[in-house]
Amino acid sequence: xxxxxxxxxxxxxxxxxxxxxxxxxxxxxxxxxxxxxxxxxxxxxxxxxxxxxxxxxxxxxxxxxxxxxxxxxxxxxxxxxxxxxxxxxxxxxxxxxxxxxxxxxxxxxxxxxxxxxxxxxxxxxxxxxxxxxxxxxxxxxxxxxxxxxxxxxxxxxxxxxxxxxxxxxxxxxxxxxxxxxxxxxxxxxxxxxxxxxxxxxxxxxxxxxxxxxxxxxxxxxxxxxxxxxxxxxxxxxxxxxxxxxxxxxxxxxxxxxxxxxxxxxxxxxxxxxxxxxxxxxxxxxxxxx
Amino acid sequence: xxxxxxxxxxxxxxxxxxxxxxxxxxxxxxxxxxxxxxxxxxxxxxxxxxxxxxxxxxxxxxxxxxxxxxxxxxxxxxxxxxxxxxxxxxxxxxxxxxxxxxxxxxxxxxxxxxxxxxx
Numbered sequence: 022x023x024x025x026x027x028x029x030x031x032x033x034x035x036x037x038x039x040x041x042x043x044x045x046x047x048x049x050x051x052x053x054x055x056x057x058x059x060x061x062x063x064x065x066x067x068x069x070x071x072x073x074x075x076x077x078x079x080x081x082x083x084x085x086x087x088x089x090x091x092x093x094x095x096x097x098x099x100x101x102x103x104x105x106x107x108x109x110x111x112x113x114x115x116x117x118x119x120x121x122x123x124x125x126x127x128x129x130x131x132x133x134x135x136x137x138x139x140x141x142x143x144x145x146x147x148x149x150x151x152x153x154x155x156x157x158x159x160x161x162x163x164x165x166x167x168x169x170x171x172x173x174x175x176x177x178x179x180x181x182x183x184x185x186x187x188x189x190x191x192x193x194x195x196x197x198x199x200x201x202x203x204x205x206x207x208x209x210x211x212x213x214x215x216x217x218x219x220x221x222x223x224x225x226x227x228x229x230x231x232x233x234x235x236x237x238x239x240x241x242x243x244x245x246x247x248x249x250x251x252x253x254x255x256x257x258x259x260x261x262x263x264x265x266x267x268x269x270x271x272x273x274x275x276x277x278x279x280x281x282x283x284x285x286x287x288x289x290x291x292x293x294x295x296x297x298x299x300x301x302x303x304x305x306x307x308x309x310x
Numbered sequence: 311x312x313x314x315x316x317x318x319x320x321x322x323x324x325x326x327x328x329x330x331x332x333x334x335x336x337x338x339x340x341x342x343x344x345x346x347x348x349x350x351x352x353x354x355x356x357x358x359x360x361x362x363x364x365x366x367x368x369x370x371x372x373x374x375x376x377x378x379x380x381x382x383x384x385x386x387x388x389x390x391x392x393x394x395x396x397x398x399x400x401x402x403x404x405x406x407x408x409x410x411x412x413x414x415x416x417x418x419x420x421x422x423x424x425x426x427x428x429x
Contacts, residue, residue, distance in 0.1 A: 024414075025395070026398040029396065029414070042405070043405055043406060046398075222322070225323075226322050226326065237321065238322060241322050242322040245323055248415075252397075264399075267394070269368045
């Protein structure tokens with residue numbers, strides 16, 4: 022069971038087939054114009070002006086609308102007008118499936134309810150992030166999904182501590198991490214003890230004991246665990262309208278020992294305390310924060 | 311009996327999948343690879359009926375391999391196994407490239423076997 026998007030859920034349930042889904046996705050792609058396409062469609066900008074904005078975005082990290090305002094091509098009010106039109110005209114996958122004749126309105130309502138129920142375990146709980154950190158909802162979601170997956174996938178009962186901003190990382194002998202890019206530039210780290218690593222491996226490998234497993238397999242299990250968490254984070258981010266790419270995970274042979282927070286980055290630590298009395302951490306390093 | 315090849319950079323996931331797939335009489339896992347390039351090489355060597363392949367792998371990712379595999383082995387049935395299955399764009403891209411289905415991680419044995427039996 023994982024974070025899903027509605028189309029995937031419908032295919033898995035056998036409500037629609039993959040060809041119908043792809044037809045509906047094609048229709049969405051034709052209907053849901055990107056900001057740059059929408060401004061041309063609304064005759065607020067020319068194609069040459071769109072290209073000028075795209076070019077300027079290569080040297081400065083600004084969203085299309087903000088850059089167009091900065092360059093004096095459109096006004097902030099017009100940006101809002103475009104965003105409203107985008108929102109009002111947005112064709113959701115369920116509606117697209119109705120339009121291509123793959124789903125009836127009654128089936129849509131019934132399956133939306135079933136989908137909400139299926140995704141209930143992944144509804145967010147509130148986690149407090151220190152003030153001043155950008156993209157707070159993103160880090161709340163990262164921590165929330167990590168907590169849920171620790172319980173459901175790694176089967177480790179634990180109690181989360183308060184998230185803090187740190188100058189120095191806590192030292193743990195084992196750590197695995199991966200990078201996020203796209204909507205945010207950050208690094209996700211899971212810093213654990215040997216015992217917690219073994220518990221994760223037991224759950225991932227579905228084995229009673231991992232005493233005879235080579236180190237390579239135990240480390241791999243932790244990498245896979247964070248890969249599952251972060252893949253589901255990317256899925257949740259997509260539901261919220263953000264594109265998040267993840268790199269394949271890696272293991273740090275020294276754990277977090279001697280690991281520094283890069284200059285201009287910030288470190289958030291989410292302490293985790295297992296019911297067996299061990300402490301370990303989720304760490305998020307955020308670039309240019 | 312259908313021959314299944316598993317390609318995943320995670321030894322743990324490949325082992326878990328192998329255990330699930332071999333538990334069904336109609337399937338036999340004939341090999342494992344760790345990246346997209348190995349998937350192509352092993353498909354040439356072992357001629358599997360079904361390929362279960364991860365999306366996000368080092369050296370050559372699953373999507374890149376899928377593009378080549380569709381041309382080299384049009385009859386091969388490919389299932390993508392990924393933690394990114396819930397990302398709509400990734401899911402539909404895999405289907406557009408010719409994958410028969412996408413298994414999201416974490417997965418359950420039942421849903422993996424159900425999907426394979428439906429191929």
